[in-house]
Amino acid sequence: GRQDGAHGRGHDPSHIEPNRFLAIMLHACDVSHPFRSLEAHIQWSRRLEVEFFAQGDLEKERGMPISPMCDRTQAGVGKFAAQQVG
Numbered sequence: 001g002r003q004d005g006a007h008g009r010g011h012d013p014s015h016i017e018p019n020r021f022l023a024i025m026l027h028a029c030d031v032s033h034p035f036r037s038l039e040a041h042i043q044w045s046r047r048l049e050v051e052f053f054a055q056g057d058l059e060k061e062r063g064m065p066i067s068p069m070c071d072r073t074q075a076g077v078g079k080f081a082a083q084q085v086g
Helices: 018-030 038-061 079-084
Strands: none
Touching: none
């Protein structure tokens, strides 16, 4: 029968739903940049900051509440990175 990986008896990956597998892989890619070189990590962090602030600008323009980490008026040195921890 199927073995449950949560109990340390192995896991058959063929039982993972395709959408769940894709979600896991996307998350792994999303959080992998800190494990690259410092230069690559800084570049990706800056790209994320630009993307998040653009989202916050659009939310503000539409009269919507600004999502966490997307408000450029609340940004400061190290605040963006500190909010990503956890």
